Amino acid sequence: MLALLSPGLLPGVAAAVLLYAVGLAIYRRLFHPLARIPGPLLPAITTLYQSYHNCHYYQKIAELHKIYGPVIRITPNEIHLSDPENYDKIYYMGTRFWKSPIFYGAFAIPYSTFSTPSNEVHKHRRGMINPMFSRKMVLDLEEVVQEKAHKLTKRMEAGILDKKPVDLHHGFRSVSVDVITDYAFDRSYNLLDTPDFGKKFFALKCVEQIEEVKERLADGKLNQTRPTIFSELLNPKNNDGLPIPTSWQLKDECYSMLAAAADTTGNALSTACYHTLADREIYARLRDELVAKFPDSNQTLNFVALEKLPYLTGVIKEGLRLSFGVPGRLPRVTPEGGATFNGYFVPEGTIVGMSSWLMHRNEDVFPDPMKFDPARWLDPENSRRLDRYLVAFGKGSRQCVGMPLAYCELYVTLGTFFRRFSDMELEVFETTPEDLELEDFFSSYYVAGKKWFKAVGHK
Template sequence: MSSSILSAAVQQLAPCAWYIVAGALLAFVATRVVYRRFFHPLAKIPGPFLASVTTLYQAAYNAQYYKKIEQLHQIYGPVVRINPNEVHLSDPENYDKIYYMGTRFGKAPEFYGSFCIPHATFSTPSNEVHKGRRAALNPMFSRKMVLELESIVQDKADKLCKLMAKGLRETKPVDLHHAFRCVSVDVISDYAFDKSYNLMDQPDLGAHFFVMARGIGPAMYTFQSLRWLQPLALKIPPWLAPKLSKPLGTVFALQMEGVNQIEDVRSRMEAGKLDTEARPTIFTELLKPENYPGRPVPSTMELKDECYSILVAAADTTGNAMTTAAYHIMANRDIYDKLRAELFSAFPDPHATLDFLTLERLPYLTGVIKEALRLSFGVIGRLPRVTPEPGVHFNGYYIPPGTTIGMSSWLMHRNPEVFPDPMKFSPERWLDPADFRRLEKHIVPFGRGSRQCVGMPLAYCELYVTLGTFFHRFAGLEVFKTTPHDLEYEDFFSSYHLAGRNWLRAVGPVLEKV
């Protein structure tokens, strides 16, 4: 009897329990919303209601959030709250107050942690830890080393020209979208491992590799919005990951690529097959015990993160700049003619090797490259940093310590007060020395300050040598079907052209000899 009474009582109380749980959950959410909107330290920062109370606002825009942020600035002004604990700035005068040498603004752990590479120099939140890791990379990316290894870039630029000539002989449009990216990845893999990927030799021009690199973007955004999911996802066995989630499978695939490459370099070093003095590489240097006095050499699992970040960084940023330059050169005959006239003035021999030191002194080519970097943006979205003690003031608003704050090249490079008619590709705007110095302050494709992209010297070498050589050898090339609409970007940290568009291809007359 007592048992049946107890059972009946439980049955009556069960619905009440669910109501209690649901009520408690609703109260928790409501309390959190009210706090974030009205009592949070950022409550006075203007911005949309939903952005102030949930990161799901950002998730709704995903890879197009950088465009939405621009719209928010048009509505709310130069300081906007874009996430519950994140503020975005648009005033270009603020850039050097955040991103400078010796900055006290560290990288935002929640944002950079979503890349799943905690041991990489790029994603290190602490500026002090970053300084130590960066010191190991700096020598390989110094201007001195870039000049010593310029022959690698020259070789890839020559292969690109042969690829173009082959396409012209066969009267087929040449896929420059992937070809330019091949140059960058083939250079960095040679630079990193003394074993180039040689994507330009593959029938698909490495399209499979670039799909893999692009695939990390969705995983990155998922982990930013659902932070609790990341540690669970990374415990999934590598063989199972691609079956559960294509983006997660991509993350694991790139990590395993790093493991395999580092183990290959290590084994070749131990077998004496690499002359690390005559031909240093990024990972022979990172594996040398003498470069770590008083501490152990990083493990393969730690260095794989460095490998991951270097390969992904090479996959699109420099290729985007080359694509942007080539499109506008071929689409504008005046730019094409002026560039070739300058190149032939410096290099009259049509089959000359165009050296980097001479190329970088050519003012019109420099203007072309600056415009290409400006309109390819490098990292198109925000670069989040953590506000240090005791907080800062921007445009009349106090930003408390611990707040994530950032700016973006998308807004910097398209500011009409700095760059009149900002979407116009105009090398001429860089020709006057006084204008050059003024504009240079506001172009930030590699970031700026202590966390500026370590690969900038190599990227400039690739841009000058590849574009200079390519347009020195080929006259009369034309864009095949690509329009400005096809060059729009989505933000997966690096800028990626939208899938399904007419990516850059070229057609033109055949030259007798290339």
């Protein structure tokens, strides 16, 4: 474009661009509707500040809150909150705050229930999926989770016999992926059967599998005694007269479910297991609880029985708390009429968000927040209070639809794993707390170059 301009015009164009940039910066800093919101200069005038910090911006935001208070401006048009009491003002059942279409549109899965900005459209889409993730359905299909949990223990047993460490980081993620693909397609990816736990599983073939489900449904060959997520979504009886989703629309649903399964649940399993193995007192206390309830180490551990164990519950909730689910912010659009947070009014259309990273590390709610402490959940009254601030799955009408299934995976997998290896024969292999540092790619990912969580066993 500049090559088409006369050389004599270039200085004028450059001056105009510079003048515009300066004017825009002055407007955003002094006259913008968010000009009164505390925060440093750069994020108020440009999104480049956010880009510079990239996948560690959630950590920088935490630093800024310590300096500027509970309400800060993190981009020209977005604010971030740290006061836990504000969470229920945004993320609640029937919320009027919409998901930010710009932020969630960047995921390039526009047809997924997860990415839908409109609360009304989301309500319809989620209504079709909800029955597949109900507690009743999870209990009916618990055997799927049990099978994957036992596969993982077999892999750990093989590692002990071979005297080799086992990559539990990918092992636990494989449990979650194998469960959700079995749930969705009645055809598991079987990552637990691969030597490296299927590290390259993101090279997915979702569309092909959805097409296969459609063909099996059309031919009457779909096993109707074993409903799956996509057989239900593709069944005309469940769509209230609306068009049946296309394969490419369901591909978006598939990607979002797989990412949630592998990242949120898989990371929580890894975090809980790592900290339990790293602390012999926690390991022993969990072992004693499991042995007392299930004397036979080879018996199938029932989900309903497991979720009644208080110390295992504490281990699971600490795993969820310190894996954070989504560590970064969950941006929402302020509805008509605006909103007030900690004395600051924000007009409608303003992007506002909070993060599990700050909620779960709030010292007033969770004393010594970075300590993995299952005992903090043992007192029933205190546990109910803490539950309000545990937001690994979000809250409200946009809370993760797969939460009941995730809890079943957490209880069955960890319960089975630690009951089977209750004789203190496992320990962490080389991984340190520093290796558990997270990067925010919306979901939590461990930093490249760090050591994956592995465990080694001794007979």
